[in-house]
Amino acid sequence: MVSIGELMHPYLKECELAAYGAKTQIEPIARLNLNEFQYDLSPNVVRVLREQAPLGKTYVYLGDKPTTELREKISDYVGVDAENIAIDEALDQVLNRLPRIFISPGDNMVTMSPTYPELGLGTKRAGGREKKVMLEEPDLAMDADKILEAIDNKTKLVFLCSPNNPTSLKIRRDDILKVVENANAVVVVDECYYEYCGETVADVVNEYENLYIMRSFSKGFGLAGTRMAYIISSREGCDAYNRILSGFEFNRFGVFGAMASLDDLDYYRGIWKKVAAEKDRIRTQYEKLGIRVWDSSTSFLFMDISVTGLTSTEVRDFFLEKYRILIRDVPATFPELDKKYISFGVAKPDINNLLISGMKEVTQL
Numbered sequence: 166m167v168s169i170g171e172l173m174h175p176y177l178k179e180c181e182l183a184a185y186g187a188k189t190q191i192e193p194i195a196r197l198n199l200n201e202f203q204y205d206l207s208p209n210v211v212r213v214l215r216e217q218a219p220l221g222k223t224y225v226y227l228g229d230k231p232t233t234e235l236r237e238k239i240s241d242y243v244g245v246d247a248e249n250i251a252i253d254e255a256l257d258q259v260l261n262r263l264p265r266i267f268i269s270p271g272d273n274m275v276t277m278s279p280t281y282p283e284l285g286l287g288t289k290r291a292g293g294r295e296k297k298v299m300l301e302e303p304d305l306a307m308d309a310d311k312i313l314e315a316i317d318n319k320t321k322l323v324f325l326c327s328p329n330n331p332t333s334l335k336i337r338r339d340d341i342l343k344v345v346e347n348a349n350a351v352v353v354v355d356e357c358y359y360e361y362c363g364e365t366v367a368d369v370v371n372e373y374e375n376l377y378i379m380r381s382f383s384k385g386f387g388l389a390g391t392r393m394a395y396i397i398s399s400r401e402g403c404d405a406y407n408r409i410l411s412g413f414e415f416n417r418f419g420v421f422g423a424m425a426s427l428d429d430l431d432y433y434r435g436i437w438k439k440v441a442a443e444k445d446r447i448r449t450q451y452e453k454l455g456i457r458v459w460d461s462s463t464s465f466l467f468m469d470i471s472v473t474g475l476t477s478t479e480v481r482d483f484f485l486e487k488y489r490i491l492i493r494d495v496p497a498t499f500p501e502l503d504k505k506y507i508s509f510g511v512a513k514p515d516i517n518n519l520l521i522s523g524m525k526e527v528t529q530l
């Protein structure tokens with residue numbers, strides 16, 4: 166008899182098992198390491214999610230009334246036609262699935278490093294290879310020419326995360342378009358933090374045949390737990406994506422929660438403003454302490470804490486042990502970085518006050 170191990174694709178053996186549990190005994194009062202939404206969902210969204218609970222026994226599927234209405238609402242929000250919108254259950258899932266359309270064993274995808282890893286992992290799972298262009302210190306900004314130079318005749322995908330996780334920096338529109346125009350490959354732009362950045366290339370989606378833009382309801386609308394994301398692309402791009410779906414993968418709560426969120430945009434706009442103000446407040450205080458904080462276009466702050474004389478792991482442990490706040494030791498997931506970078510999602514003012522007083526203590530240790 167043959168075993169699963171023998172028959173499984175050899176390249177899958179090189180893919181690490183996903184494990185993201187916090188390796189700590191301390192239960193945090195605020196978990197800020199995953200950039201989750203720290204404010205409250207709109208009461209209308211909560212009401213709609215509750216209403217849907219008894220219907221949890223039934224499918225929603227591609228082409229039915231709810232998914233069609235959701236695509237229409239997203240198209241109004243983005244400012245494109247509904248045929249330019251495809252939906253799926255989460256951006257992680259989109260990034261994981263998309264390489265199946267383009268990658269055969271031996272192909273590659275080009276991206277900057279560090280960046281959000283999921284398209285690279287999806288490429289590896291399809292038998293492809295990642296080609297990483299290191300972001301250079303001290304600014305860690307992307308150089309479009311270096312990305313273009315890394316493209317070869319085996320490159321099928323290029324991944325640009327704007328704004329980038331973990332650095333919080335947006336990529337200049339001209340640089341994104343330079344890559345899209347000159348790459349002989351499909352360019353995937355991850356706009357997961359669009360609501361905090363306000364810049365997009367969605368307006369040119371019908372001008373380029375090699376462009377996919379990805380967005381999520383997790384960060385701007387706080388629906389991380391219901392898993393809902395969408396793709397903005399040409400009609401052909403959306404059609405190609407829908408071919409890798411069964412059409413039944415959608416989460417009812419994600420679909421209805423997303424619709425209710427788009428119906429309550431004023432509420433969320435108010436939250437995005439609050440996050441921006443809190444982000445500025447923390448950054449100003451941290452800069453007074455000599456900490457270099459990047460000009461974030463996201464809901465989180467990324468910084469270099471060398472001035473404290475401690476490592477990123479020590480600062481993470483300090484906040485967890487003293488304040489029960491979990492921040493991100495960035496090099497723990499991006500070992501290519503020196504142990505001097507941390508990040509955290511912007512929280513409500515009371516928790517942000519602790520982040521400010523805590524960092525004052527850290528600099529005096």
Ligand SMILES: Cc1ncc(COP(=O)(O)O)c(C=O)c1O
Binds near residue numbers: 256281381383393
């Ligand atoms: C840049 C980026 N893309 C995608 C995701 C995943 O989004 P989703 O919750 O829709 O899977 C994240 C989550 O942190 C992210 O930071």
